[in-house]
């Protein structure tokens with residue numbers, strides 16, 4: 335095991351707070367604000383819709399062809415900037431930020447707002463599954479042997495609160511040929527809300543070129 339690091343090792347992309355990252359942060363705000371406002375809001379929603387559509391028209395007008403964008407997204411090695419969990423370029427990413435620990439596990443903290451609500455005041459179970467699937471995948475990457483999810487078994491121990499700091503962890507447990515076993519959890523206030531056991535199979539789809 336390596337000597338203790340002063341800084342945790344970054345395993346996911348950090349927002350640059352400029353360019354598309356800044357626009358994505360603003361869009362995340364819009365998504366949360368729309369849900370907060372609702373139809374009973376005094377805001378002029380027709381005008382809001384027109385302005386948002388104008389923004390989308392502007393983006394579409396200047397976007398590269400989709401196949402070129404796919405190549406760009408997957409150029410270079412290492413961590414992605416576009417995934418739906420950690421990606422600073424992806425508006426639907428909360429985003430979760432993961433770091434690698436010296437014990438071989440990965441960990442991140444995140445607080446989720448209204449767009450991720452399932453039961454009243456609590457996180458949707460599918461969102462928890464999304465966070466854990468990705469975190470287990472990053473844990474495999476950190477451990478040195480990664481693959482695609484073949485099975486993900488979740489146990490929902492207690493409701494996962496919105497608006498509170500959640501800790502998401504992942505750790506590779508075993509590798510047997512192409513089969514990789516990984517586990518993880520989401521905890522709030524020190525209590526496990528969701529735990530996950532994953533089976534991953536070493537398989538890698540080709541990057542667009």
Ligand SMILES: CCCCCCCC(=O)SCCNC(=O)CCNC(=O)[C@H](O)C(C)(C)COP(=O)(O)OP(=O)(O)OC[C@H]1O[C@@H](n2cnc3c(N)ncnc32)[C@H](O)[C@@H]1OP(=O)(O)O
Nearest residue numbers: 467468470471472475481482483484485512513533535537
């Ligand atoms: C760093 C970034 C992190 C990102 C993390 C995100 C992770 C994801 O979300 S990946 C996307 C979701 N997953 C998928 O779409 C996977 C779709 N499924 C597949 O591609 C394939 O079926 C896959 C990969 C599961 C198996 O691949 P394939 O090469 O066909 O495996 P195959 O040769 O049939 O089986 C290999 C072994 O695994 C076993 N196996 C395969 N699938 C399963 C399964 N679901 N359950 C149990 N065992 C399985 C087989 O029995 C076989 O075992 P053995 O060697 O003992 O005979």
